Amino acid sequence: MKSWRPDRESYIPLYLQIEQHIKEKILHGEWTIGTKIPSQRKLAEELQVNRSTVTAAIDELIAQGLLEGKRGGGTKVVNNTWSMMAAAKPLDWTAYVTSGSHQPNSALIQAINQNEPRPDLIRLGTGELSQELLPEQETAELFREAGTNIFALGYEEPKGSLQLRQSVAEHLKTKGIHASPASIVIVSGALQALQLISIGLLKPNSVMLTENPSYLHSLRVFQSAGVTLKGVPMDENGIKTDLLPAYRRQYEAGLLYTIPSFHNPAGTVMSLKRRKELIALARNHRLPVIEDDAYGDLWIDKEPPPPLKSMDGEGNVLYIGTLSKTVSPGLRIGWVVAPERVADRLADIKMQTDYGSSALSQWAACQWLSSGRYEKRLLRLRKELKIRRDAALRFLERYAGDIAEWRVPEGGFYIWVTFHQAFAVQTFFTRALDAGVLINPGALYLPEDRKSLRLSYSYASLPDLEKGIQTIADIARRFV
Amino acid sequence: MKSWRPDRESYIPLYLQIEQHIKEKILHGEWTIGTKIPSQRKLAEELQVNRSTVTAAIDELIAQGLLEGKRGGGTKVVNNTWSMMAAAKPLDWTAYVTSGSHQPNSALIQAINQNEPRPDLIRLGTGELSQELLPEQETAELFREAGTNIFALGYEEPKGSLQLRQSVAEHLKTKGIHASPASIVIVSGALQALQLISIGLLKPNSVMLTENPSYLHSLRVFQSAGVTLKGVPMDENGIKTDLLPAYRRQYEAGLLYTIPSFHNPAGTVMSLKRRKELIALARNHRLPVIEDDAYGDLWIDKEPPPPLKSMDGEGNVLYIGTLSKTVSPGLRIGWVVAPERVADRLADIKMQTDYGSSALSQWAACQWLSSGRYEKRLLRLRKELKIRRDAALRFLERYAGDIAEWRVPEGGFYIWVTFHQAFAVQTFFTRALDAGVLINPGALYLPEDRKSLRLSYSYASLPDLEKGIQTIADIARRFV
Numbered sequence: 011m012k013s014w015r016p017d018r019e020s021y022i023p024l025y026l027q028i029e030q031h032i033k034e035k036i037l038h039g040e041w042t043i044g045t046k047i048p049s050q051r052k053l054a055e056e057l058q059v060n061r062s063t064v065t066a067a068i069d070e071l072i073a074q075g076l077l078e079g080k081r082g083g084g085t086k087v088v089n090n091t092w093s094m095m096a097a098a099k100p101l102d103w104t105a106y107v108t109s110g111s112h113q114p115n116s117a118l119i120q121a122i123n124q125n126e127p128r129p130d131l132i133r134l135g136t137g138e139l140s141q142e143l144l145p146e147q148e149t150a151e152l153f154r155e156a157g158t159n160i161f162a163l164g165y166e167e168p169k170g171s172l173q174l175r176q177s178v179a180e181h182l183k184t185k186g187i188h189a190s191p192a193s194i195v196i197v198s199g200a201l202q203a204l205q206l207i208s209i210g211l212l213k214p215n216s217v218m219l220t221e222n223p224s225y226l227h228s229l230r231v232f233q234s235a236g237v238t239l240k241g242v243p244m245d246e247n248g249i250k251t252d253l254l255p256a257y258r259r260q261y262e263a264g265l266l267y268t269i270p271s272f273h274n275p276a277g278t279v280m281s282l283k284r285r286k287e288l289i290a291l292a293r294n295h296r297l298p299v300i301e302d303d304a305y306g307d308l309w310i311d312k313e314p315p316p317p318l319k320s321m322d323g324e325g326n327v328l329y330i331g332t333l334s335k336t337v338s339p340g341l342r343i344g345w346v347v348a349p350e351r352v353a354d355r356l357a358d359i360k361m362q363t364d365y366g367s368s369a370l371s372q373w374a375a376c377q378w379l380s381s382g383r384y385e386k387r388l389l390r391l392r393k394e395l396k397i398r399r400d401a402a403l404r405f406l407e408r409y410a411g412d413i414a415e416w417r418v419p420e421g422g423f424y425i426w427v428t429f430h431q432a433f434a435v436q437t438f439f440t441r442a443l444d445a446g447v448l449i450n451p452g453a454l455y456l457p458e459d460r461k462s463l464r465l466s467y468s469y470a471s472l473p474d475l476e477k478g479i480q481t482i483a484d485i486a487r488r489f490v
Numbered sequence: 491m492k493s494w495r496p497d498r499e500s501y502i503p504l505y506l507q508i509e510q511h512i513k514e515k516i517l518h519g520e521w522t523i524g525t526k527i528p529s530q531r532k533l534a535e536e537l538q539v540n541r542s543t544v545t546a547a548i549d550e551l552i553a554q555g556l557l558e559g560k561r562g563g564g565t566k567v568v569n570n571t572w573s574m575m576a577a578a579k580p581l582d583w584t585a586y587v588t589s590g591s592h593q594p595n596s597a598l599i600q601a602i603n604q605n606e607p608r609p610d611l612i613r614l615g616t617g618e619l620s621q622e623l624l625p626e627q628e629t630a631e632l633f634r635e636a637g638t639n640i641f642a643l644g645y646e647e648p649k650g651s652l653q654l655r656q657s658v659a660e661h662l663k664t665k666g667i668h669a670s671p672a673s674i675v676i677v678s679g680a681l682q683a684l685q686l687i688s689i690g691l692l693k694p695n696s697v698m699l700t701e702n703p704s705y706l707h708s709l710r711v712f713q714s715a716g717v718t719l720k721g722v723p724m725d726e727n728g729i730k731t732d733l734l735p736a737y738r739r740q741y742e743a744g745l746l747y748t749i750p751s752f753h754n755p756a757g758t759v760m761s762l763k764r765r766k767e768l769i770a771l772a773r774n775h776r777l778p779v780i781e782d783d784a785y786g787d788l789w790i791d792k793e794p795p796p797p798l799k800s801m802d803g804e805g806n807v808l809y810i811g812t813l814s815k816t817v818s819p820g821l822r823i824g825w826v827v828a829p830e831r832v833a834d835r836l837a838d839i840k841m842q843t844d845y846g847s848s849a850l851s852q853w854a855a856c857q858w859l860s861s862g863r864y865e866k867r868l869l870r871l872r873k874e875l876k877i878r879r880d881a882a883l884r885f886l887e888r889y890a891g892d893i894a895e896w897r898v899p900e901g902g903f904y905i906w907v908t909f910h911q912a913f914a915v916q917t918f919f920t921r922a923l924d925a926g927v928l929i930n931p932g933a934l935y936l937p938e939d940r941k942s943l944r945l946s947y948s949y950a951s952l953p954d955l956e957k958g959i960q961t962i963a964d965i966a967r968r969f970v
Contacts (some may be wrong), residue, residue, distance in 0.1 A: 014670065035830075039805025040673040042829040090804055103805070106744075106778065107835045111591075111715060112689040115838050123841065127507065127647055149850075153633030166820070167607055193520040198678065200845040209592040209714070230842055234689070235591060264586075298586065314771045323569055325583070327520025340646070340849025349522040350515075358595050360602065362710050364682040368848035369820025370629075 015057055024059055024064035025425065032067065032474065035092045036076055044104055044181035046085045047077070050072045076190040083285040118454060125448050135450025136469040137274065137335075141395055143468070144338050145387060168357035170196025171343075171372040177379040178331070178345050185306070186320030187329065188354025189347045195313040195356045198342040198367045199229065200304050200332040202360075207300065208235035210359040211352065216264040221249050223426070223456035225302075228266055232344055241456065246417065248273070251287040258295055272305035272422025275455045275464035276327050279420055289318060292326040293312045304335050307388055310396045325349035327454040333375055335423070336388065343367060343375040347380065387450055388487040395421070399473070402467035405476045409483035416465075423468040424451070429486055432460040441485050447478045495537055504539055508547035516556055522583055525567045527557070541905040558700045563631050593710040598919065598934060599787040609899050612958040615930025616949040617815075617903055619755065621875055623948070624818050625867060632857045648837035650676025650825075651852040657859040658825050666785070666800030667809065669827045675836045676849045678956070680784050681711065682840075686810065687780065688715035690839040691832065696744040699737055701729050703906070703936035705754040705782075706747055714904070721936065726897065728753070728760025731767040737774055745778050751794040752785035752902025755935045755944035759900055762795040769798060771807040779807045784815050784824075789867055789901035790876045805829035813855055815903070816868065821848060823855040875901070875948065884948035885956045889963035896945075905949040906932070909966055912940040927958045 016027040026103060035041045047053075050068065054061040068085060071077040098253025115123065125131060169175060174189035182189050197203045203227075212218070214236030215289045220226050221395070231241060240261050243250050249268055252305040257263060268288070270280035280288075292299050301318045319329035332344030360366065378384045398449060399418075402425060414429045442449045452462030465483070470478055496507040515521045530548065534541040548565060551557040558568040588823060595603065605611060649655060655671035662669050677683045684706075692698070694716030700706050702721025703909055707895075712719060720741050723730050729748055737743060748768070750760035761767075772779050781798045799809035805828070812824030840846065859862045879898075882905060886896060894909045915933045922929045932942030945964070 022623075034668070035670070037803060038668045038673075039802055039807075040829065040830050043804040045702050045829070045831055103778075103829055103832055106691040107831050110688075110690040110692055110835075110839075111694060112839050112842065114835070115842060122840065123648055123838075149632070152629070153636075156630065156633075168603055188514070188518045190515070190520060193518075198844040198848070201842075208590075210590040213584040214589055214591060218922060236841075283845060298583075322519055325522040327519075334845075335602070336610070339845065342844060342846070342848045349583055350520050351522065351525055351587050352583055355590075355594070358600065358603075359592050362592065362595060362681075362714075363685050363846075364678040364822060365814075365819065366822070368678070368851040369818070370823045370850045370854060371848040374850060379545065 016059060021221055025063045025070070026121055028053075028057060028059070028064060028067035029070045032071060035074065037088055039090075042103055043087050043090060044086050046374065047087065048086065048210055048351045059386065061326065071266065072473070073414055112234040115231070116228075116435075116454070118451065119228060120149060121439070121443075122450065124446060125443065126396050128448075131443075131448045132474040132481075133417065133448045133466075133469050134465055134475075134478045134482065135466055136449060137450075137464075137466050138339055139335070139391075140469075140471065141468045144340075145283045148383060148387070149374060150337065152374055152381075152383075156377075158235045159342070166196075166369060166372065168195065168361045168364045169353060170357075170367060170368070171369070171376065174343075174376040174379075175345075175371045180254075181379050181384070182331075182347065184420060186316045187347065189329075193347055193350050193353050195346045195353050195354075196367055196372060197344045197346060197360065198364070198371075199334050200302060200313075200344045201229070202328050202342075202363075203330045203344055203346045203356075204229070204231050204300075206346075206363070208232050208354050210236060212237050218267055219254070219261070219263045219272065220266045220267040221269070221276065223275055223452060223459065223462075224267070224456060225269065228450075228454040244276060244278065246274075246278055248284045249288070251284050251291060254288075254291050255295060263297070265300060266292075267300045267301045267302065268318075268339070270301060270306075270318060272308060272419060272424075274305070275424050275450075276426045277417060277419030277422060277424045279314045285315055285321065289321045289326075291324070293324060297326070301327050302330045304330070304332050305332075305422035305448040307336050308392065308395060308423070308481055310392055310399060311420045314421065322473065325352075328352065333378065336361065336386065337375075337378055341371045341375055343371050357445060381413050390423075395423075398467040398472065399425075401472050401478070402465065402475050405479040409480045410486065413483065413486055423466045425465045425467065426462055427465050428452075429485075430461075433486065433489065435460060437489065438485065441489065442482060445481050447481050449482060492757055496539060496592045505546035505550070508533075508537060508539070508544060509550045511899045511942045512547065514552060515554065516567055516585065519570075521567050523567050523570060523969060524584055527567065529564060529893065537594050537625060544902075556812070584847070592714045595710060596708075596934070598916075598931065601919070601923075602928060602930065603902065604715050605923065608928075610914055611923075611926055611928045612954040612961075613928045613946075613949050614955070614958045614962065615928060615944055615946055617930075617946050618819055618870075618949055619815070619945075620949050620951065622951075623871065624820075627869070628863060629818065629854060632861075632863075633853055636857075639830030639908060646676075649833060650673065650837075650847060651849070651856065654823075654852045654856040654859075655825075659854045661859050661864070662732045662811075666796045667827065669809075673827055673830050673833050675826045675828065675833050675840065676847055676852060677824045677826060677840065678838075678844070678851075679814050679819070680810050681709070681965045682711070682822075682843075683810045683824055683826045683836075684780075686826075686836045686839050686843070688712050690718060690835050692717050692744065697741040698745045698747055698760040699741070700747040701749070701753065701756065703755055703932060703939065703942075704747070705749065705935060707937060708930075722739055724753075724756060724758065726758055728764045729768070731764050731771060733766075734771050734777075735775060738777055738818065743777070745780060746772075747782065748798075749779045749782045750786075750927045751782070751783060752787070752788060752899060752904075754902070755904050755932070756906045757897060757902060757904045765801065766799055769801045769806075772802070773804060777806070780809050780810065784810070784812050785902040786811075786873065787816050788903070789876060790872055790879060791900045799827060805817065805832075813858065817855075817864065821851045821855055823851050825831045828937075870900075875903075878947040878952070879905075880956050881952050882945065882959070885959040886945075889960045890966065893963065893966055896905060903946045905945045905947065906942055907945050908932075908942045910941075911967065913966065916939060917969065918965065921969065922962055925961050925965065926962050929962060 016024045053064045079085040175194045221244045319327045329347040416427045450464045452459035496504045530544045551795040655674045701724045799807045809827040819918045895906045930944045932939035
C-alpha cells in the first residue's frame with residue numbers, strides 16, 4: 011500500500027476508492043486468501059485518511075464476503091472473486107511461506123528492517139555510513155569520466171572480474187596479505203561471503219565458535235544452514251585465546267569466526283599478541299578461521315595490528331573484505347581470500363546462486379581501488395568518523411554517564427554501551443521507537459544480554475546523535 | 491596461475507622462477523597441503539614454457555619435500571615450510587570443500603564454465619547475447635547523461651529500489667500483469683529468484699514438476715535444497731497439461747516450474763489454450779506455479795500469448811522476469827511478482843543472503859525501463875536474433891539435414907537439435923572441445939537424453955555458427 015493514496019480531487023468518495031483499491035489487490039492475487047490485512051489504524055495512517063473512512067471501506071468488503079473480521083483478531087481475506095465462482099478451496103500460501111530451510115529474521119530484526127525506511131526516526135543502531143558520507147558525486151564522476159565500451163556487460167568468470175581481483179590483490183599487499191587473483195573470489199558483500207561459506211563448506215550440525223557478543227547472532231545465515239554458534243568470551247584485547255582449545259574440544263567446533271579489528275558490536279581490537287596466538291592455535295589445532303575485516307581500514311586513533319591472514323602461512327584463514335563500510339553498501343562488492351581449492355568451491359556455488367556480482371559494481375569497485383581514490387577517501391572518512399565518535403562519547407558522558415558504561419572504540423562504527431541495570435528488551439525497544447529512536451539492543455548480538463545497546467555513530471547526524479542518546483538515557487532512567 | 495608467467499628477460503633461469511612461484515603459492519597457503527597441482531603439461535601451457543622446464547622446477551620441489559609425485563597420479567602438495575617446522579598435522583581442507591549442503595555443479599557444467607573464458611573456442615551452447623549485442627555504449631551513456639547525486643548508494647529497502655519496482659510495475663502492465671510495487675521483489679537475476687524460492691518456500695523432500703527437458707536440470711539450486719524434480723512430457727504446444735493432475739497426485743508435487751515462452755532448452759511456446767488449462771489446474775488443484783518469463787520479450791516471428799500471471803486472479807503464479815537476456819546479464823537484475831506475503835518472505839531472505847542487489851545496477855535498470863530505451867532496444871534485438879536464427883537453421887539444414895531434426899523456434903535463443911542416432915555424451919563433448927567447439931549436450935536438460943544438443947544462436951558470430959555447426963555435424967557423422 012506504500013505508494014497508493016486515494017485521490018482527494020476525485021468525485022468518487024474516498025471510502026469507495028479504498029474499497030476498490032483493496033478489491034484490486036485481492037483480485038490480482040497480491041492479497042491472497044488467508045492474508046491478514048493491516049489494521050484499520052495502520053491503513054488510515056498509510057492512506058492519510060480518517061479511520062472511519064477505512065472502516066466504511068472494510069465493512070463494505072466484509073458485506074461482500076471478501077473480508078472477514080474477528081473481534082481483536084484483525085481482518086482477513088477469506089474470498090476472492092475467483093474463489094466465489096469456483097467450488098475448489100483456494101491455494102493457501104501459509105504452508106509455503108512458513109516452509110523452506112531458511113529461517114526468517116528474528117522479530118526484532120524484522121521490526122528494525124521495517125522501520126528503517128521511516129524518515130522521522132533517529133537511527134542509533136544502524137551500521138551504515140550516513141547518506142552525506144556516501145560518495146555519490148565521486149561515483150557519478152567515475153562513470154562520467156569513463157569512455158564508452160569500458161565495462162564488460164556479459165557474465166564474468168566464476169571468481170569475478172579478473173581486473174577487480176588484480177586490484178584487490180594489490181590492495182591486500184598494503185596489509186601484508188599476499189594473494190593471487192586465483193585465490194580471490196568476488197562476492198556481493200561480506201554477508202554473501204558468509205552465506206557461501208555456510209552452504210558450501212560446512213556440514214549441517216557443525217559448530218562454529220565466535221566472540222561473545224557477535225554480529226553473527228543477529229544473522230540467520232549459519233543457523234539456517236544447521237550450524238550452531240558458540241560464543242567465546244572476549245576482553246579488551248579480543249577473543250580469549252586461552253579458552254579456545256577447550257571450546258574447540260568441548261563442542262567439536264569446526265570453525266572460528268572473528269572480527270579482529272573494530273569488532274561488531276563490541277568495538278574492540280584484537281591485540282597483536284592474541285592474533286599470533288590465534289594463528290598458532292589454528293595451526294596446532296587445525297581450526298580454520300574466518301577473518302571478517304569489514305572495518306579494518308576505518309581506524310581513528312591508530313592503525314590496528316596486521317590482519318590474521320597476513321600471518322597465515324598455511325591457508326588456515328579465510329579472509330573477508332568489503333567496500334560496504336568504506337565506500338558504499340549499494341555497490342554490494344566484497345571479496346574472500348582462500349586457498350585455491352576453497353576459492354574454486356565458493357566460486358562454483360556463487361555461480362549457482364546468482365551467476366556472479368553486478369558487472370557495473372565490479373567495474374566501479376575496480377576503479378575505486380586502482381585509481382588511488384580509495385586511499386584518499388579513507389583519509390577523509392577517518393576524520394569524519396573521529397568527529398562523530400568523539401561527539402557520541404561526549405553525549406554519552408553528558409546524558410548517561412551515571413547509568414551506563416562503555417569502552418572507547420579506536421575505529422569502526424560502534425560503541426557497546428552497557429547500562430548498570432538490566433532492562434526488558436522488547437519494552438525498551440518499543441518505548442524508544444515510540445519516542446522516535448530506533449535502537450539495536452545488545453540481545454541481537456548476545457541472546458542473553460539485558461543491559462546493552464550497540465550504538466552506532468556512523469549513521470545519525472550530530473544533532474540526532476545528541477537527541478537520540480538523551481532520549482535513550484531518559485527512557486533508561488525512568489524504566490530501568 | 492592464470493596471470494603470472496616467468497620473465498624471459500630475467501637473469502634467473504625460468505625453472506627457478508617457476509620453482510619460486512610455486513613455493514610462494516604453497517607458502518601463502520593458496521595451495522594448501524593436499525592440493526593436487528595442475529599437470530606438467532597444463533602448467534607448461536599456462537606458463538608458456540617447455541614441459542622440461544616445468545619438470546625441472548617440480549623435481550626441485552619434490553626434492554625439497556614440498557611436493558610428492560605419484561606415477562600416473564599427479565603431483566600433490568605434501569608439506570609447506572610451516573608444517574615442516576611444526577610437529578602438528580596441518581589442516582586438510584578436503585573435508586570442508588566436500589561438505590556443505592550445496593551440491594557442486596555437475597562435472598559437465600563445470601567443464602563448460604571452465605572452458606567458457608577460452609577465446610579460441612566457438613561457443614554453440616552459450617545462452618547469452620554475443621558481446622556485440624550488449625548495450626555497452628548505451629549503458630555508459632546512461633551514466634554520462636545522469637547528473638551527480640542521482641543514485642542512492644546506501645542499502646535499499648528489502649524489496650529493492652521503489653523507483654525500480656514502479657518501473658517494473660509499469661512494464662508489466664504492457665503484458666497485462668497488474669502488480670503493485672509491494673508485490674514485486676528485485677533480485678540479482680532469475681537464478682537468484684529460484685534460489686530464494688528454493689530456500690524460502692519449499693520444504694526439503696518436496697517435489698517440483700517441470701517440463702521435460704528443462705533448464706532446471708542443468709542447475710543444482712533446487713536439488714541442493716532437497717527438492718526432487720519430476721519432468722512432465724511436452725509437445726509443440728508446451729507442457730502436456732492433461733498429464734498434470736496425475737503427476738501432481740502421484741508425486742504429491744508441491745509446485746510447478748515452467749518457461750511458457752521460448753522454452754529453455756526446447757524453444758517452444760505454450761499455446762493460449764494450454765495456458766488457460768494450466769491456470770485452471772493451478773486453481774482447482776491448488777498447485778502453485780513458477781512462471782519464468784526470461785525470454786518472453788524476445789519473440790522473432792510473432793508475440794507469444796500473454797503470460798500466465800496475467801490470467802492469474804488468485805495469486806497462484808510466482809512470476810519471474812529479468813533483464814539478463816534482453817539488456818545485459820552483467821546488470822544482474824530481475825524481479826519476482828508474488829502475493830504480498832510471499833514477496834515479504836522472499837525479501838526477508840534476500841536481505842539475509844546479500845542485503846539486496848547493487849544500487850548501481852538497480853538505478854541503471856530503472857533508467858532502461860522508464861526511458862523508452864528498453865522497447866527501442868527490443869526492436870533492434872529481435873531483428874538481430876532473426877538474422878542469427880535463420881542463419882543457424884540454414885547451416886543446420888546444409889550440414890546436418892540428413893542426420894538430425896529440430897523445430898523452428900519463434901523466439902528466444904535456442905534450437906533443440908535431435909540426432910537420429912544416439913551418441914556417448916562425454917565422448918561427443920570432448921571431441922567437439924578438441925575440435926574447438928563448446929557444446930551443451932541435451933543430457934544437461936534431460937538426464938537420460940543421448941541424442942540432443944541445445945544449440946544457441948545468440949552467442950557465436952555467423953561465421954562461427956557455420957563453422958561450429960559443420961564441425962559438430964562432422965563429428966556426429968563419424969562417431970554416431
